[in-house]
Amino acid sequence: MSQAKENIEKETVEKVQSLAGEKYKYGFSTDIDSEKAPKGLNEDIIRFISAKKDEPEWLLEWRLDAFERWLTMSEPKWAMVDYPQIDYQDLYYYSAPKSMDDRPETLDEVDPELLRTYEKLGIPLSEQEVLAGVKNRVAVDAVFDSVSVATTFREELATAGVIFCSFSEAVKEYPELVKKYLGTVVPKSDNYFTALNSAVFSDGSFVYIPPNTRCPMELSTYFRINEPNTGQFERTLLIADKGSYVSYLEGCTAPMRDENQLHAAVVELVALEDAEIKYSTVQNWYPGDEEGRGGIYNFVTKRGDCRENNAKISWTQVETGSAVTWKYPSCILRGDNTVGEFYSIAIGNNYQQIDSGTKMIHLGKNTSSRIISKGISAGKSSNAYRGQVSIHRKADKARNFTQCDSLLIGDTCSAHTVPYIETKNPSAILEHEATTSKISDDQLFYCQQRGLDAEEAVSLIVNGFCKDVLQHLPMEFAVEAQKLVGISLEGSVG
């Protein structure tokens, strides 16, 4: 019996380890003429990016100020990730398909090569296709390297008063909104990577939902890194005005390359009174191959501000990609009765390193937060949950529930849990639970006895392990994510 168990276990581990880079089906690259800024980072590059985007003076000043601060800062070292020193002068900070020099007015004017890329990625950019097809309607902003190539359903959204466009356009068309909210949730010098992003950010999405409006469809941004040696520094700003609701999805992929590539994004969410923002991410940047070559360095700062009473912000993330992930989508619960949620699945395989989690900062009364984190480690990966729950003095009757579970597959990976729980208010109730375990042999054996092979069994069990998080994704995404969970661990199931 125990021999049998050992065999099953061995088989599982081998199956999981056999998972190689070629399972990454988004690993192709697009051959397209690009226009790049020269390599390296200095004031001139920043002026180049700003000029390229025809930005107003205040934004250029803003960037230069961020750059100045960045020069005085150093890379954070506290995360449980280990990567070679990044040479910030050996990167391109701006790259755009040449055909995007004048932004096409309609989809017909977009370079067909670009359209084919998105088609291959399964991202619908044609509205008609979407309308005719079985898929739910989702408005998409497609960001290719440093620029947005297309944003769909803009007109229909506009009739509802919803603004959904690329960040660059927003700067031109809605400067007051951008000026009012930019950097108010994530200050320029919040950390090393936000300062860098603030200096060189290229494009990203801008969303504004007017008061008492339920956004008529899901909004999504699809990020694609294509050019080698190019950093992607996108910036997303989403404002939900009083009483509004929006569900926003974000997906990311990149070609397979042997060099590591840098991605340092900033996402700012602002929820005003009674507003609700649901923000979902499926992060599937290229994770590197089975030897740990290549892959994206993903240093992301995401933060939501429940600025007024009764606001709610919910983060859901499925993190399967990137060689290194450093990411902590957080909520500032400023208004009374505000709610923050963080649901996360983080899967590491091969040599992936993940240090991810959240911060819930309770400032207002009757604020509540909920954290469910599921970490899965396989291969030689390392997976850390790092989270902070902080109850400030005036946050009467604050509530937090945290659960972080880690699952280990094989004996060469690792799982870590680093929670910080801080309270200065006695009426707060905080509960935290964490477990670390492996897939039980009994569970596996049971599934196999019922006819599932080891791969299927692992996929089934892991999906069950993640269920509490998967159910928080929008329906269509959930199905994708479920498949991704299977694929990133096993390769054959799905």
Place this chain on the structure above:
Amino acid sequence: MSALLEIKNLHVSVADTQILKGLSLSVSAGEVHAIMGPNGSGKSTLSYVLAGRDGYEITEGDILLNGVSLKDMNPEDRAIAGLFLAFQYPLEIPGVTNMTFLKTSVNAVRRGRGEEELDAASFLRFVREKAKALRLDDDMLKRPLNVGFSGGEKKRNEILQMSVLEPMMAILDETDSGLDIDALKTVAEGVNALRDAQRGMLVITHYQRLLDYIKPDIVHILAGGQIVKTGSPELALELEKSGYADYVGEVVA
């Protein structure tokens, strides 16, 4: 003779929502009354307000035990005055053994009633005898209060508390919930053993089943925060057949 428990035109609100809207009822010594009602009719509110839980505001009316108003009394003084509530969901208190709890409680009540406190040895004898009658073994007295107790054990433990505190008036809140038939019988036996000419009981329940084992003298129907019908035990049987729909409708109309 005046009633043992008299509830007069009781209006109660919880967080500014009116739950009880003029409930009147009186129980004389020796009587067992049943209150039946659908979910949301105010049954739990009634039991909590009788026992003096915070957050239940009496906006009008009064509760008298032996002619004395309970309105401004805190929970412990009501217990000393002779009111006992068997909780629907007895609390688990880790780290406090059942025995320590019972002894503290019995002696606090005895002290309050001007009776002599029991020393350790006589208390042990006293509680063991009562526990035995309820088929609660010694082990359960040593364990932390209600921690890890089964549903049946928790309810029997409630009845044990009732038997050692010797109240004048006992309120049983959904004592049947979560019990299988055997556990229900044991609990009912315990309750019946405590029936006597001096003691009043108010049995609050959703289902008629409990009343097969604890036979009431009078049955009231509570709906929409008021007693909408009072009658003989047969009323409970009728209700079992026809359901609460009629009464709920009545109040809404």
Place this chain on the structure above:
Amino acid sequence: MTSFNHMQQEAKEIFAAHGWPNKRNEDWHYTDLSARLPSSFQNQSLELSEDVHIDNLTCDVEEALQLNFINGLLTEAGELPDGLEISALIDNPDLVQQSDEDITDPLLYANLAHLETGIVIDVSQVIEEPMEIHFHNTSAEEASFVRIIFRLAEGASLTLLESHSGWGHTQLVSDVYQHEDSMLRHLKLHQAEDSQVSLLLNRVSLDARAQYHNVAISLSGGLGRLETRVTFNAPGGHAGLATALLSGGKQHIDITTRLNHLSADTTSDTVARTILDDEACGIFQGKVIVHEDAQRVEATQKSDALMLSADAMMNVKPELEIYADDVACAHGSAIGEIDHEALFFLRSRGIGEEAARIMLVEGFVSEILGRLDDFAAGAVLQENLLKRVATFLKKSA
């Protein structure tokens, strides 16, 4: 071999260069020593003051062995039973520096730099009598720096009661080496004056099947760090760490534990219960590390805190760092105020509000105190302790 004096000189230089850690040091994130402690200590006694009254925990325990450190100096020890020997650390310099930790860890280099008394206690068999080591400073100007090394031979066992009182600054490093099948029961009572700084570091190294049971109770003091690090070297080792922290006033008490499972088939169980009143600040930092190949490790950590006052503060950081897959590790933490429903339940049974509160708070720490049942002289000890706990509760209720 490096001489003791040479090592101490080195430690002095390191301390002069690096001083106390600040909160940028992750291990001291919640307790910034550099902001709170002086960079040098002038008034170290060289002589014992006479006639100091020591309120020993074991005053009523017959046959208890008592070692008293007054202002960092050991008063005359009574006669020792067979199987127990005390020698000077200065004669065993190889026990002073064993790893890098000894020169990089602030608690260790600071202790060595200022060390007044260092002793080695060898336990070669089962010792029936409990041994109490009491540390007392007679004034706010006194600073004591003591290091004690315990060596338990194969199969040996000891019940150790470590107690702290008085003023000033106390810094103790106790290193415990437990050989196969040995057992140490270690009770730590921290009950000092509200100006005392107590930095108590306890390092334990466990060989096969060695058992270490620790119960730490902190009832008073000023700034305190009670840190325990256990290393499991071989299968069968077990450590149980139970801490009850009852803090009031402006106390700042930091409980830090690190369970380092180097070997497979080892188990640990950490429980901390914290009660905070007034403006007290409580900290629990617990870390479980399961190394590669340390399969079948079971490690649980539980930290609960009860907040009795609006000005109290609690920080918790329970970490898991796991490099082996066949493990069962868990931690849980709950922070809240007194359960109002439970309070109502008790009051509905005739128990007055104050008594009900005391009962709930006592219940909250009883799991820790209950562990004293296993200690030799348990009953007397427990009663002495309960009296002290009751005094705290009465004040808080």
